Amino acid sequence: MKYETVIGLEVHVEMATKTKLFCACSAQFGAAANENVCPACAGMPGMPAVTNKKAVEFAIAAALVTNSNITPTMSFDKKNYFYPDLPTGYQITQLFAPICRDGWVEIETAEGAKKITLKQIHIEEDAGKLVHDNRIGASLVDFNRASVPLVEIVSNPDFRTAEEVVAYLEELRLLLSFAGISDCKMQEGSMRCDVNISVRKIGDTKLGVRTEIKNMNSLKAISAAIAYESQRHMDALETGEETLVQETRRWDDAVGETLSMREKEAAADYRYFPNPEIMPVEIDADWIEVVRQGLPEPAQDKFVRLTQELGLSEYDSSIITGSKNLSDIFDGALKHFGRPKEVANWIIVELLSIAKGDNKGEGDIEIDCEKLAKVMQLVDDKIINRAMGKKLLGLVWKEGIDPAKYVEENQLGMVSDTSLIDSTIQTVLAEQTKSVNEYKDGNKKAINFLVGQVMKKLAGKGDPNMVNGLLVKYLEDM
Amino acid sequence: MMRIEDYADMAKIALTEDEKKSFSAQVNILTESFDILKSIDTESVKALVTVLDIKNVFRDDVAAKTVPRETLLANAPEQYGGYFQVPKTL
Numbered sequence: 001m002k003y004e005t006v007i008g009l010e011v012h013v014e015m016a017t018k019t020k021l022f023c024a025c026s027a028q029f030g031a032a033a034n035e036n037v038c039p040a041c042a043g044m045p046g047m048p049a050v051t052n053k054k055a056v057e058f059a060i061a062a063a064l065v066t067n068s069n070i071t072p073t074m075s076f077d078k079k080n081y082f083y084p085d086l087p088t089g090y091q092i093t094q095l096f097a098p099i100c101r102d103g104w105v106e107i108e109t110a111e112g113a114k115k116i117t118l119k120q121i122h123i124e125e126d127a128g129k130l131v132h133d134n135r136i137g138a139s140l141v142d143f144n145r146a147s148v149p150l151v152e153i154v155s156n157p158d159f160r161t162a163e164e165v166v167a168y169l170e171e172l173r174l175l176l177s178f179a180g181i182s183d184c185k186m187q188e189g190s191m192r193c194d195v196n197i198s199v200r201k202i203g204d205t206k207l208g209v210r211t212e213i214k215n216m217n218s219l220k221a222i223s224a225a226i227a228y229e230s231q232r233h234m235d236a237l238e239t240g241e242e243t244l245v246q247e248t249r250r251w252d253d254a255v256g257e258t259l260s261m262r263e264k265e266a267a268a269d270y271r272y273f274p275n276p277e278i279m280p281v282e283i284d285a286d287w288i289e290v291v292r293q294g295l296p297e298p299a300q301d302k303f304v305r306l307t308q309e310l311g312l313s314e315y316d317s318s319i320i321t322g323s324k325n326l327s328d329i330f331d332g333a334l335k336h337f338g339r340p341k342e343v344a345n346w347i348i349v350e351l352l353s354i355a356k357g358d359n360k361g362e363g364d365i366e367i368d369c370e371k372l373a374k375v376m377q378l379v380d381d382k383i384i385n386r387a388m389g390k391k392l393l394g395l396v397w398k399e400g401i402d403p404a405k406y407v408e409e410n411q412l413g414m415v416s417d418t419s420l421i422d423s424t425i426q427t428v429l430a431e432q433t434k435s436v437n438e439y440k441d442g443n444k445k446a447i448n449f450l451v452g453q454v455m456k457k458l459a460g461k462g463d464p465n466m467v468n469g470l471l472v473k474y475l476e477d478m
Numbered sequence: 479m480m481r482i483e484d485y486a487d488m489a490k491i492a493l494t495e496d497e498k499k500s501f502s503a504q505v506n507i508l509t510e511s512f513d514i515l516k517s518i519d520t521e522s523v524k525a526l527v528t529v530l531d532i533k534n535v536f537r538d539d540v541a542a543k544t545v546p547r548e549t550l551l552a553n554a555p556e557q558y559g560g561y562f563q564v565p566k567t568l
Contacts, residue, residue: 017539024542033560034551038544054539075527082490084564096525131561132568139568140561269488274527279535 003237004202005230007159007195011172012150013182014126014190015058021125021149022049022092022278029188033131033142041147043087049278051076055149056281058181059099059123060291062151065175065298066118068103070288075280076123079270084141085128092147093124095272097280099151105175107167116168119154126150151181157196157207162226166219169193174299177324184324185363186217193222199233208233209244213251213258225251229258302327310340319348323362332369337376346376350390354397371396374403383413385463414463421454421462425470428453429478439475447471 020027023040040047063070074097078090103118128146130139153172159165173184173191184191193216198208213229216222229249236242249258297305299321306317320330326347333343351372355365375396379389384407392412395401407413415421428450429436438446447468454467482502486493493501547560556563 019537019539019541024537024540024544026541026543034547034562035560037547037550039550042550050535050537052539053536056536073533084562084567097527130567132566133558136558136563137566138556138558138563139566140558140563142561271488274525276528278528279530279532280527282533 002201003199003230003234004160005226005233006157006198006200006207007165007226008157009153009155009159009165009168009196010194011153011155011169012126012192012194013062013153013172013176013184015055015149015151016180016182017052017054017058017149019052019054020147021052021055021123022147023047025147027148029190031144033140033144035144037143037146041087042143043089043146049092049275051278051281052149055123056099056283057291058149059121059151060283060288061179061181061295062121062153062176063100063103064288064292064295065179065181066100066103066105066121066153068100068118068121070100070283071097072284073097073280073282074099074123076275076278077272078275079272081270083127084139085130085146087128087143087146091125091127092275092278093152094122096274098122099283105168105171107164107171109161109163109167111163114158114164116158116164117156119156121151121153124150124152157198162223165195165226166223169219169222174322174324178297178299178302178327179295183363186219187361189217192217195222195226195229197226197229197233199230199237201237208237210246211244211258212248214248214261216251221251221253224253224256225258228256232258299324299327306340306344312340312344316341316344316348320344325363325365329365329367329369329372333373333376336370336373337380339376339380342376342380343373346372346393350393351397354390354394358397367397368400371400371403378403378407382463383407385414385461387464388412388414388460391460412461415458415461421458421467421470424454424457424462425467425474428457429471429474436475436478440478447475 014027017027019025020036020041023038025038025041026036028036038047040049060070062068074094076092077095079093079095080090082089098120099122101118101120103121104115105118106113106115108114126145126148128141128143130141132139155168159168169191176182176191177184182190186192195213195216196210197213198210200206200208211229211233213225216225228251232242233244236244248261250261251258303317303321306312306320307314312320320326329351330343330347333347334340337343351365351367352362355361372393375389375393378384378392379386384392388407392401392403392406395406396403432450432453435446435449439450450471451464451468454471455462455464458467482493482498482505485501485505486498551557551560551562554562
C-alpha cells in the first residue's frame with residue numbers, strides 16, 4: 001500500500017448534569033419544544049451566566065479518566081458566529097485555557113495496543129435544534145438543547161484506520177459512562193463525532209489536504225465514511241482528476257457518500273475572545289482529589305472484580321462491563337438476588353433477547369432490578385419453571401407486572417400434585433405411540449417431544465426436569 | 479487585510495456604496511489603533527479574562543423554571559407550535 005490515512009477526532013459528549021451549563025433550566029432530553037428555556041439560554045440581553053459546578057466536576061472527571069493535565073485556572077471564551085440555533089450570536093467554549101490538555105487513551109485492536117494522544121478537552125455549550133418544516137416553508141427553533149453542557153475531546157491525528165477510530169470511541173464511551181459523566185448514547189446525540197481525515201504517501205511527514213466530516217453519530221456510519229473519504233482522497237492523489245480542498249463534508253448514509261457542504265470560500269473567522277462575564281475557575285489539587293475519590297469503579301476494574309471475586313466467566317464479564325447500563329442492572333439485581341453467575345446469565349440470555357425483540361440496545365434497557373431479581377428467585381425456589389420465568393420477565397419488561405403477585409393471581413406456579421403429573425404422563429404415553437416407539441428403538445431424543453406434550457397439557461406449569469425424569473422411568477419400564 | 483465587505487458579511491448586514499466608503503475610513507482608524515496596541519510587548523503580561531478579582535462563582539446543579547414558554551415566545555416576531563419561527567435555513 002502506497003498511502004496512509006491520517007485521522008483526528010473531535011468527540012462531543014453531553015454531560016449528565018440535571019441543568020444547563022450557565023442557567024438552571026433542565027437539561028433533560030425529550031421535553032416539549034422550548035419547555036426548558038429561560039431568558040439566559042434564549043440569549044435575551046443582560047442575563048448573567050453562572051457556571052454549573054457539577055459540569056466542571058464532570059469535566060475534571062473526564063480529564064482524570066483520560067490521563068490529562070488539568071489547567072490550574074481555566075476560563076471561558078466566546079466563539080462568534082450567526083446561526084438561528086445560537087441565540088446569543090456566540091458559543092461559550094474554551095480556547096485559551098481549556099479544562100485540560102495532553103491526555104491519552106489506550107486502545108486495543110487486532111494490531112495490538114496503541115496510545116491515542118489528546119490535544120485537549122474543553123467545556124462548551126450545545127446549540128439549539130432546528131426543525132425544518134416544509135409545510136410552512138420556514139425553519140423552527142427549539143432551544144431546549146441550547147446551553148446543555150458538553151465536553152469536546154480533541155485528539156491528535158493519531159489514527160490510521162477506521163478500526164482504531166471505532167476502538168477509541170468504544171473505549172471513550174466506557175471511560176466516560178462508567179465515570180458517570182455521560183450516557184454516551186450516539187443514537188440520541190449525547191455522543192457525536194467530527195472526523196478529520198487526510199491521506200499522504202507512506203513516509204511523508206507533511207499531512208495531506210484535510211477534510212472534516214461533521215456530526216457523525218453511529219460507529220457503522222463512521223467506519224463507512226472513513227472508508228469512502230480515504231478512498232476519495234487516494235483516487236484524487238492517484239489520478240489527479242479531482243483537486244482536494246480543505247472543506248467540511250457531510251456523510252449521506254443512504255447514498256454512502258460524503259458530500260461537500262459548500263461553505264463560502266472565506267475561511268470561517270470565529271473571533272474568539274475571553275468571556276469577561278464568566279469568572280475563571282481555579283482547580284486546585286484538593287478539588288481534583290475530591291473528584292478522583294468520587295469516581296465510580298471503572299469498567300476495567302469491574303471486569304477484574306467480576307471474574308476474580310464473583311466467579312463470572314470472562315465472556316459474561318465482558319458483556320456486563322461492556323455497557324454501563326447493563327453493569328448497573330447487574331448491580332441492582334445482585335442486591336436482591338445474591339448469585340452473580342445466575343444474575344449475569346439471566347441478563348445476557350433472557351433480558352438481552354427480550355430487549356433485542358423490541359429493537360433496544362444494551363444502553364436503552366430499562367428494567368426494575370428488584371422485579372428482575374424476583375423472577376430469578378421464583379425460578380430458583382422452583383415455584384415456576386425457567387420458561388415461565390422468561391415469560392414473566394417479558395411481562396415485567398412490557399407492562400411492569402409484579403412477578404410474585406402475577407404468578408399467584410394467574411395460578412402459574414408449577415404443578416406440585418404428583419398424581420396429576422403421573423396421570424398426564426400416562427395419557428401422553430398412550431396418545432403418542434409413535435414417539436414412544438422411536439424412543440424404544442433407540443432414538444433417545446424422542447423424549448423431548450414427549451416432555452413438550454406433557455408440559456403443554458400442564459399449561460406450561462410443570463417442572464421440565466421432573467417430567468423428564470418420570471418419563472425416562474416409565475419408558476424404561478415399558 | 480480585511481475588506482469592509484468582509485466585515486459586513488460577518489455582521490450579516492448590507493452596506494450601500496456610500497456606507498462602505500464611510501465605514502471603511504472608520505474601520506481603518508480602528509484597525510490602526512489595534513496595530514499600535516499589538517506593537518506593545520506583552521510577553522510577560524498574563525492575559526486578563528475579567529477585571530474582577532473573583533474566581534469560582536458557581537451554581538448548584540438544581541433545576542428551576544424561570545418563565546413559562548408563552549412569556550419566552552411573547553416577543554418573537556414569528557412563532558409556530560411552541561417554536562421560534564425563522565426563515566428557512568435548509
